[in-house]
Amino acid sequence: xxxxxxxLLTSGLxxxxxxxxxxxxxxxxxxxLLGIGLAGLCPFVVMQLRQLSSIESRLKASTYVxxxxxxxxxTVQSNPNQVYYLVPWNNPWARKLTTRAQLLTAGSNxxxxxxxxxxxxxxxxxxxxxSLTLDGNGNVTKVTAVVQVx
Amino acid sequence: MxxxxxxxRGPVARCRSFTIMELVVATFLTALLAVLMAAAAATFAxxxxxxxxxxxxxxxxxxxxxALARDLGGYLADNSGVPGTLTQYRFTNWNPSSDSxxxxxxxxxxxxxxxxxxxTYQQQEYRLVRTQxxxxxxxxxxxxxxxxLVQPDPTNAANVRIQVxxxxxxxxxxxxxxxxxxxxxxxxxxxxx
Numbered sequence: 001x002x003x004x005x006x007x008l009l010t011s012g013l014x015x016x017x018x019x020x021x022x023x024x025x026x027x028x029x030x031x032x033l034l035g036i037g038l039a040g041l042c043p044f045v046v047m048q049l050r051q052l053s054s055i056e057s058r059l060k061a062s063t064y065v066x067x068x069x070x071x072x073x074x075t076v077q078s079n080p081n082q083v084y085y086l087v088p089w090n091n092p093w094a095r096k097l098t099t100r101a102q103l104l105t106a107g108s109n110x111x112x113x114x115x116x117x118x119x120x121x122x123x124x125x126x127x128x129x130x131s132l133t134l135d136g137n138g139n140v141t142k143v144t145a146v147v148q149v150x
Numbered sequence: 151m152x153x154x155x156x157x158x159r160g161p162v163a164r165c166r167s168f169t170i171m172e173l174v175v176a177t178f179l180t181a182l183l184a185v186l187m188a189a190a191a192a193t194f195a196x197x198x199x200x201x202x203x204x205x206x207x208x209x210x211x212x213x214x215x216x217a218l219a220r221d222l223g224g225y226l227a228d229n230s231g232v233p234g235t236l237t238q239y240r241f242t243n244w245n246p247s248s249d250s251x252x253x254x255x256x257x258x259x260x261x262x263x264x265x266x267x268x269x270t271y272q273q274q275e276y277r278l279v280r281t282q283x284x285x286x287x288x289x290x291x292x293x294x295x296x297x298x299l300v301q302p303d304p305t306n307a308a309n310v311r312i313q314v315x316x317x318x319x320x321x322x323x324x325x326x327x328x329x330x331x332x333x334x335x336x337x338x339x340x341x342x343x
Contacts, residue, residue, distance in 0.1 A: 066330055107309075
């Protein structure tokens, strides 16, 4: 009669119930996979923050005040105190038709000409209805409009 | 012939439980994980919350600025689809209220002279409301508004200085902290004559 004396087995037989644990290699592989997974999430986080920042950059406040749990209230001043100007167009017809002022960071728009020649009296009429030319699929291929300027 | 050694009978035959050392190690690792999670939250969640708050404020401020830009463009924005001539619905002047909380915008009507079409901007319960007094149509142009101040521009009295303060979440919300507030300053320039 010969009794097997395997050191690996006997080491797990302290109380007669053998349980095999994880080897160091398995743990390392598990951590490596976890790290790869977490690294894969980082680009999404960065992309989200960039998109939010780009949305935020549309209109920046002059001051930001942030209150958070366990933190002192922090105030951030924009550099220099951000002010926006609502500047109407110089051309009266541009003002009339767009009905929207320009949102600028300066008090004037240099590309908007100051001297504009406009007829004193301009009257534009549409003497007849606009006619459309359709193709076989019902798509508009031609638009005809007659405009009369007095 | 090989014989496997048999476990002894009695209490020692049961599967063993955790040792105190294993519990200590597990507790230590759990605490370490909690610390790492807290650090991750501070690193990612807090800036994300800040950007979220600033973005919400920027969007609301953008809406308010667009509404003001339409009304300060030189002509009445909502003229019922009848644009009229260059004199009709033309911007006449503005004047803030005595307490600087209401902005009055006066426009020419269909005929020269009074009655004027009057548009007001004022804060109502954390909202910036635009009201056209001729037809009493009210439009909410921005939310989370905690401050609205209108006064002449100190550097140029012909201009009007509009200061809008937004807070997210606003004080009426159940969640008060964390909160984010931003102040936006808009200078209205009168249209050329």
